[in-house]
Amino acid sequence: MVEEAEKRDHRKLGKELDLFCFSDLVGPGLPLFTPKGTIIKDELQKHIEKVCRSYGFQKVSTPHLAKIDLYEKSGHAQKFGDELFQVASHYKQNYVMKPVQCPHQTQIFASRPRSYKDLPIRYMESEKQYRDEKPGEIGGLQRVIAITVEDGHSFCTVDQVKQEVKNMVEIIKNFYTSLGMWENHSVSLSVRDYAHPEKYIGESSDWDLCENMLQEISDEMDLKAVKHEGEAALYGPKLDFMFRDSLGKEIQIPTVQLDFATPKRFDLEYTNNEGGKSSPVMVHRAILGSYERFMMLLIEHFAGAFPLWLSPVQVAVLPISEKFIDYANEVKNALLENDIRVELSDRAESLGKRISEAEKMKTPYILVVGEKEVADKTVAIRTRGIREQQTLPIQNFIEKISKKIKDKA
Ligand SMILES: [Zn+2]
CATH class of the missing domain: 3.40.50.800 (Anticodon-binding domain)
Structure with missing residues (x-):
């Protein structure tokens, strides 16, 4: 087994198959994808975007940095702390490299007046985000500081949340089926740490509603989700999907997260069917997570013998x-x-x-x-x-x- 794991090691195979490399001049934690590695990344992206487009997702593109104010408002500045990269400008403004995509996308939603007739509005993007990781913790594609994340969000009404989450679960199922990995999965319903509510943002009534809704979805879709206390995100509970790779190692990637808090923090609103203002719900979803880590998993899972559609x-x-x-x-x-x-x-x-x-x-x-x-x-x-x-x-x-x-x- 150890021998098999060594044979499949993504650092070794990545070099032999010429998929990615590192350079001392560029710096540690900053992988460079070669032409062959880039083909795999692009094929994955094309596939995801095609599936998501059929569920109404539209592609957006946002900058790699922003004023710290954006993340102070979202709560990420506090959550990520030292992991935020600070960028000094020659002028008065300082920036940070984005640690997540979500706050930027809220500002696209906020850029125009929205009506209940426009919802759900669904955005997706595959862009880089950055984490200032400790040098000792960086290695191969497992942990990098420039991370290409495939991220998507749906802004919807409370009544639409359930269908949105179900769509996202369908997308995840479709994607992992095409890799032959769906049969080997389990689902976690990650809820609050009830003893420490101060670790989260948002109203506890919203949390109750969200947690119950995810439980119902699990029941209706026969996901058999197992509840895990204390595993929720900063802003809401989530469904996490776990897979076993060919060596039996458990890996967690796809996730669907409910979030009432972020839209309220950013004062997002739409005109409801009574002519008043309501705040949308944000549903976050990740399908393959980061391309770097996913590439590592694919290399090790297939021992470099990729399915035909992904082969460089x-x-x-x-x-x-x-x-x-x-x-x-x-x-x-x-x-x-x-x-x-x-x-x-x-x-x-x-x-x-x-x-x-x-x-x-x-x-x-x-x-x-x-x-x-x-x-x-x-x-x-x-x-x-x-x-x-x-x-x-x-x-x-x-x-x-x-x-x-x-x-x-
Ligand atoms: Zn998000």
Whole structure:
């Protein structure tokens, strides 16, 4: 087991598969994603955004810093304390790097008059946020100081909260199903520490309402959430989702959190159906949390053999010798035209060496082409993890893997 964990260590595999790196000049805790690592990050983001768009989420983009006043108002300045990065300006204003996305998004909501007819309003973004971590606590992608967080919020009426939370649970289910991880999950209903109400912001009547609502949702959706006292967020109770990775380690990532307090702190309001003013509820949700930590989990869970739709290189094309380079290029271009990520391996090395190289990179499909393939317009296919080879006309191969990519199979 220890040996297996070492083999899967994301720092080791990240280097071997060329996914990310660090630089002394850039600084510790600041990972740099290489072209291959960036493909994985972008694919995850595209997938999440597509699922969320179908539930009415709209993408926003906010700056990486703000006046400290924003976080004093939200309560994060007090909560994060020394973890806030201070930025000194040459002018009178000082800033802090954002430790979370939520307060910025409240200001987009507040930028126009809102009516009950406009709600729910749902925002999402995948931007960086920053935590001034102690140097000794930084390591690999596990804990970094520049964190790319996929974050989303729904601003809604009290009557809409239940449906919003249910939608978010559906989104989480959809996303983790596509990674084959949903079957292996458990849910926690994280509530207040009833003995220490001073640790939280907001009214206790709102907390009662929220905690009961999450319990009802758990019952109605058969989530079998287990109550954990003292695990709530600063501003409200939450549903936390735990998964087991392939080594049996429990990991907590997705979360849906109810928040009556933040909208009140920022005086957010909308015109209700009686013409008066009401304050919206904010529902926070994270699906994959931070891309850095999620990348670490994916690398270790799949031991670098990512599902086809996430693989940085989906197909490697290997001509048997340089005589067949023209046909290999033809195959490569046909794949590229169909948005399949392909690499041509035509270095002056033996075929055996090039095959073993592509296998070491965990490439899902290796296509070998020689005289027979040129004559028949076919490709000889070696599929990752399967012993038998297969030969198909190039067009059939493209159709087959395009469908797999689309279905995230
Ligand atoms: Zn939030």
